[in-house]
Amino acid sequence: MQTSETMERQTPILEVDHLTVVYETAKGDVIAVRDVSFSLYPNEIMGLIGESGSGKSTMAYAILRMLKGAARVVHGTVRILGKDIYLLSPEELRKFRWSHFSMVFQSAMNALNPVMTVEAQVIDTLKSHRPHLTRLEAKERALELCELVRIDPRYLKSYPHELSGGMRQRIVIAIAIALEPSLVIMDEPTTALDVVVQRSIMDQIRDIQMRVHFSILFISHDFSLVSELATRIAIMYAGQIVEFTDSHSLEDRMSLHHPYTEGLWNAIPKLANRNIVIEGIPGGPPNLLKLPEGCSFHPRCRYKSEICSAQTPELKTYGTYEIACHHVLDKEGHHD
Amino acid sequence: MSIQNDSKSNRLRTFPGVQAIRNFLKDTRAKTGIIIFTFFSLIAILAPVLTPYNPNDNNFVPLTPPSLQHWLGTTGNGQDVFSQFVWGARTSLSIGLLAGLISTVLSVLIGMYPGYRGGWMDRIFDTITNVFLVIPSLPLIIVISSYVHSAGPWVIVFVIGLTGWAGGARVLRAQTLTYRNRDFISAAKLGGSSELRILVWEIVPNMLSLIISNFMFGTLGAILAEAGLEFLGLGNVSVVSWGTMLYWSDSGGALLMGAWWWLLPEGLAIALFGMSLALMNFGIDQLTNPRLRSDSLNKKKARIKRRESNANI
Amino acid sequence: MRYFAQRFGFFILSLWAAITINFLLPRFMPGNPAEVMITRYQGRLNPLVLHSLELQFGISHQPLWQQYVTYVQNMIHGQFGLSITYYPVPVISVIENSLPWTLGLAGTATVVSSILGVLLGIFAAWKRGGMADTLLPVVTTFTSAIPYQWLALLLLYIFGFSLGWFPTAHSYSATLSPSLHPAFIGNVLDHAILPATTMIVTALGGWLLGMRNNMIHTLGEDYVVFAEAKGVTQKRLKYMYAARNAMLPSLTGFGMALGFVVGGSVLVESVFSYPGIGYQLVTAVQNEDYPLMQGLFLIIAVSVLLANFIVEMLYGKLDPRVKKGGAGRS
Ligand SMILES: Nc1ncnc2c1ncn2[C@@H]1O[C@H](COP(=O)(O)OP(=O)(O)O)[C@@H](O)[C@H]1O
Ligand code: SF4
Ligand SMILES: [Mg+2]
Numbered sequence: 001m002q003t004s005e006t007m008e009r010q011t012p013i014l015e016v017d018h019l020t021v022v023y024e025t026a027k028g029d030v031i032a033v034r035d036v037s038f039s040l041y042p043n044e045i046m047g048l049i050g051e052s053g054s055g056k057s058t059m060a061y062a063i064l065r066m067l068k069g070a071a072r073v074v075h076g077t078v079r080i081l082g083k084d085i086y087l088l089s090p091e092e093l094r095k096f097r098w099s100h101f102s103m104v105f106q107s108a109m110n111a112l113n114p115v116m117t118v119e120a121q122v123i124d125t126l127k128s129h130r131p132h133l134t135r136l137e138a139k140e141r142a143l144e145l146c147e148l149v150r151i152d153p154r155y156l157k158s159y160p161h162e163l164s165g166g167m168r169q170r171i172v173i174a175i176a177i178a179l180e181p182s183l184v185i186m187d188e189p190t191t192a193l194d195v196v197v198q199r200s201i202m203d204q205i206r207d208i209q210m211r212v213h214f215s216i217l218f219i220s221h222d223f224s225l226v227s228e229l230a231t232r233i234a235i236m237y238a239g240q241i242v243e244f245t246d247s248h249s250l251e252d253r254m255s256l257h258h259p260y261t262e263g264l265w266n267a268i269p270k271l272a273n274r275n276i277v278i279e280g281i282p283g284g285p286p287n288l289l290k291l292p293e294g295c296s297f298h299p300r301c302r303y304k305s306e307i308c309s310a311q312t313p314e315l316k317t318y319g320t321y322e323i324a325c326h327h328v329l330d331k332e333g334h335h336d
Numbered sequence: 337m338s339i340q341n342d343s344k345s346n347r348l349r350t351f352p353g354v355q356a357i358r359n360f361l362k363d364t365r366a367k368t369g370i371i372i373f374t375f376f377s378l379i380a381i382l383a384p385v386l387t388p389y390n391p392n393d394n395n396f397v398p399l400t401p402p403s404l405q406h407w408l409g410t411t412g413n414g415q416d417v418f419s420q421f422v423w424g425a426r427t428s429l430s431i432g433l434l435a436g437l438i439s440t441v442l443s444v445l446i447g448m449y450p451g452y453r454g455g456w457m458d459r460i461f462d463t464i465t466n467v468f469l470v471i472p473s474l475p476l477i478i479v480i481s482s483y484v485h486s487a488g489p490w491v492i493v494f495v496i497g498l499t500g501w502a503g504g505a506r507v508l509r510a511q512t513l514t515y516r517n518r519d520f521i522s523a524a525k526l527g528g529s530s531e532l533r534i535l536v537w538e539i540v541p542n543m544l545s546l547i548i549s550n551f552m553f554g555t556l557g558a559i560l561a562e563a564g565l566e567f568l569g570l571g572n573v574s575v576v577s578w579g580t581m582l583y584w585s586d587s588g589g590a591l592l593m594g595a596w597w598w599l600l601p602e603g604l605a606i607a608l609f610g611m612s613l614a615l616m617n618f619g620i621d622q623l624t625n626p627r628l629r630s631d632s633l634n635k636k637k638a639r640i641k642r643r644e645s646n647a648n649i
Numbered sequence: 650m651r652y653f654a655q656r657f658g659f660f661i662l663s664l665w666a667a668i669t670i671n672f673l674l675p676r677f678m679p680g681n682p683a684e685v686m687i688t689r690y691q692g693r694l695n696p697l698v699l700h701s702l703e704l705q706f707g708i709s710h711q712p713l714w715q716q717y718v719t720y721v722q723n724m725i726h727g728q729f730g731l732s733i734t735y736y737p738v739p740v741i742s743v744i745e746n747s748l749p750w751t752l753g754l755a756g757t758a759t760v761v762s763s764i765l766g767v768l769l770g771i772f773a774a775w776k777r778g779g780m781a782d783t784l785l786p787v788v789t790t791f792t793s794a795i796p797y798q799w800l801a802l803l804l805l806y807i808f809g810f811s812l813g814w815f816p817t818a819h820s821y822s823a824t825l826s827p828s829l830h831p832a833f834i835g836n837v838l839d840h841a842i843l844p845a846t847t848m849i850v851t852a853l854g855g856w857l858l859g860m861r862n863n864m865i866h867t868l869g870e871d872y873v874v875f876a877e878a879k880g881v882t883q884k885r886l887k888y889m890y891a892a893r894n895a896m897l898p899s900l901t902g903f904g905m906a907l908g909f910v911v912g913g914s915v916l917v918e919s920v921f922s923y924p925g926i927g928y929q930l931v932t933a934v935q936n937e938d939y940p941l942m943q944g945l946f947l948i949i950a951v952s953v954l955l956a957n958f959i960v961e962m963l964y965g966k967l968d969p970r971v972k973k974g975g976a977g978r979s
Contacts, residue, residue, distance in 0.1 A: 097880055103878060471663065474909075474916075478930060478934060484678065560794070560797075564797070564915075586802060606795075618790075
């Protein structure tokens with residue numbers, strides 16, 4: 001694994017710049033992603049953590065340029081390998097997407113066409129981008145991918161409903177890496193699976209990433225999952241990234257954190273169950289239609305002062321971390 | 337967040353809520369449907385006021401084209417077509433709506449109650465429903481009516497109503513099954529409500545729009561079936577309805593004699609009235625199934641926004 | 650295999666239901682219609698024939714269950730008795746002569762309207778909110794509410810009598826004798842166009858709307874979104890991923906749709922004097938020819954049930970989920 005200094009000098013795979021995404025609803029615009037900027041470098045695994053509803057999936061879809069329905073990118077750019085993907089024509093986008101960047105969807109359980117065999121769906125992916133591939137070559141590649149995700153090749157002839165959830169998820173991962181992309185976005189890839197399967201998939205993701213090398217943007221609401229895989233971690237709250245940190249610092253109670261991160265951290269054991277409201281952070285996620293003035297976290301923050309409800313804190317660098325909070329430094333004293 | 341989402345989808349939809357009705361009226365198609373439906377309903381209700389002559393009065397010169405005396409001309413038997421048309425609306429609409437009502441009530445009883453109870457009862461009624469679904473209904477109606485000689489309107493109402501419930505029962509059953517294990521139903525059960533109470537007070541209100549849509553299609557089917565039966569002379573041909581008008585104009589060779597006014601109004605009216613039911617159903621569909629909404633206005637707005645956002649980039 | 654057995658069992662069950670309806674109706678109808686009919690034919694028909702009519706319609710002192718057993722046996726063996734209208738021709742011969750016409754007409758109309766409707770439905774859903782999607786559903790709400798007989802009369806008048814483009818009655822010209830000669834086949838097609846068009850126009854809307862709604866639903870499914878992301882071409886996405894799945898629920902409604910078409914063909918055949926099952930059914934009803942009517946009703950039911958059964962087998966082929974015991978449908 002590379003250190004962050006050497007990464008800085010490389011060209012990033014993914015550059016997100018001041019990205020803002022809204023859902024247009026009858027009641028007004030829901031700002032699901034707010035002014036998000038970050039870069040992802042070759043081979044890097046970055047984690048993105050946030051409560052359910054904080055805008056993680058919306059951001060992922062925006063990066064993929066797959067926003068549907070009422071969702072709009074109202075500001076900002078997304079560059080992949082230096083290309084602004086929002087400037088590509090539909091056909092250019094079709095070809096560019098998946099061969100250079102791909103995504104494992106949150107709902108991967110239903111991501112496979114029920115009436116096509118697994119093999120046909122893998123081959124479809126290959127042939128859509130490499131029309132000159134012969135059937136035999138495509139089949140060989142499908143076999144290779146199968147081995148990579150450790151699925152018995154005989155399951156290639158199966159239909160999705162004949163496979164377990166874990167197997168389906170592995171097939172989806174195989175499809176995501178089929179064209180050797182430089183970036184794979186994984187949106188809660190193990191949420192629907194039981195703990196044992198979740199473990200083995202996580203191990204596999206790490207293993208595959210080490211063998212074939214690509215960057216991962218790993219999205220989860222689960223602290224422990226992310227910190228064991230990712231080196232750099234972004235914390236999202238109400239559509240904003242409030243902190244960039246690294247997995248080591250997450251284990252260190254004394255290092256600097258955003259108050260929201262602290263709250264999340266205190267609640268780790270509870271997070272495994274999605275439905276339990278995070279302990280240690282009073283109140284619930286804010287209404288994205290009408291965010292609180294100033295720091296959107298202030299109604300739930302125990303360190304808040306007057307400035308918090310008046311002025312929005314910017315991300316500021318503290319050593320290797322970036323945190324958006326007016327009181328990161330002075331709150332040290334309050335620490336219990 | 338996920339807790340909130342779940343409770344939202346499980347919450348009782350109060351129908352007809354003000355918002356629901358407003359959305360319904362906003363839909364142009366639904367609006368058109370309501371206008372056509374009201375138009376024909378008014379004709380049927382006001383028949384005695386609207387008609388200049390007795391519909392059976394056959395003292396006029398046969399086959400005269402539309403004129404000031406006879407707005408829609410006269411039949412080959414010397415009756416006033418307009419008067420027949422207006423009184424026919426009364427018969428045909430009554431038969432259609434009543435038969436539609438009967439078949440909907442049957443659909444609710446046969447589809448929802450066993451569906452909600454589950455077990456052997458559901459399995460039996462589901463099988464019966466599926467059998468009746470594939471036995472062609474118009475031929476069955478024809479056979480039944482032929483055993484009843486020159487069936488009057490009441491008999492026709494019952495025959496059509498009793499044969500037309502299967503499609504609705506299947507749809508309503510499927511929907512009931514999805515409610516069986518919802519939170520608010522379980523809550524009502526824990527609260528000690530009886531099964532029938534839950535069905536009537538918790539499930540039926542939630543499915544009201546589906547039931548209404550069922551009633552509309554039931555009525556549409558019934559009007560077409562009535563017209564078919566009467567056309568074949570299987571009803572009582574001396575009753576004036578849109579169906580018997582078609583029967584007489586066909587057997588009187590209306591078109592061959594160029595008497596288009598004798599055939600066009602009632603056929604067109606059946607199609608328009610049926611269309612109004614289907615149009616109103618579009619409005620209902622969009623209430624129950626927001627995915628089907630095809631709001632061109634929204635799209636246009638989105639496109640403009642999009643262009644602006646591209647300019648920003 | 651289990652799916653096959655299940656669907657076959659259902660086919661037999663519905664067949665039994667159709668036979669039983671036939672058996673029960675004349676026996677439990679108020680006013681005893683069978684007795685009225687038989688009294689009317691007293692002296693006009695051969696006493697032996699009259700006696701068998703009495704047995705068939707329950708004018709006998711046998712216990713009901715015994716009548717029922719005999720009745721079911723006769724029906725299964727195609728012994729529908731003699732037609733009174735075409736006396737002494739057996740009902741089964743009338744059926745043999747008229748069934749092919751209806752199968753051809755209603756079959757073609759069903760196939761054409763379903764294919765056309767499904768394609769238009771795909772088109773409308775794909776161009777969501779576009780011109781076609783806004784207009785087609787509205788236009789078809791009108792076309793599907795048109796009474797069959799009325800449209801048939803209009804077409805007959807305009808294209809048959811006024812313009813003289815098509816023949817106005819029967820299934821082929823009386824001057825020709827049936828053969829496989831191209832001239833004869835052309836003549837048959839010529840006669841079938843107007844009745845078939847009537848049925849296609851009225852049946853189209855149901856298929857179109859059903860397919861459109863299913864397609865819109867399917868286009869929102871995760872596997873379609875995933876397929877779009879992974880870069881399959883638009884055409885493949887539209888047909889292999891979306892339409893292929895959206896069609897499945899349409900197929901399950903096939904039996905009912907076919908029932909409508911067959912019902913419609915009764916009216917259409919009657920307008921065009923097209924010598925099919927429907928036309929004969931009307932003739933039988935008008936002459937109170939109950940044996941013929943019962944035989945025809947049964948054959949109509951059997952045809953629809955069989956077609957439905959075939960479509961269900963096809964469904965089993967198209968949806969891999971049903972092979973393992975029917976997760977796909979109940
Ligand atoms: N179709 C939609 N219309 C309006 N708001 C939406 C829609 N989809 C998502 N949202 C809003 O956007 C926010 C972010 O959702 P999402 O990106 O799915 O969050 P996450 O993936 O972090 O759980 C949510 O709070 C939700 O309220
Ligand atoms: S800015 Fe103020 S309210 Fe926001 S997190 Fe920091 S201390 Fe809390
Ligand atoms: Mg998400």
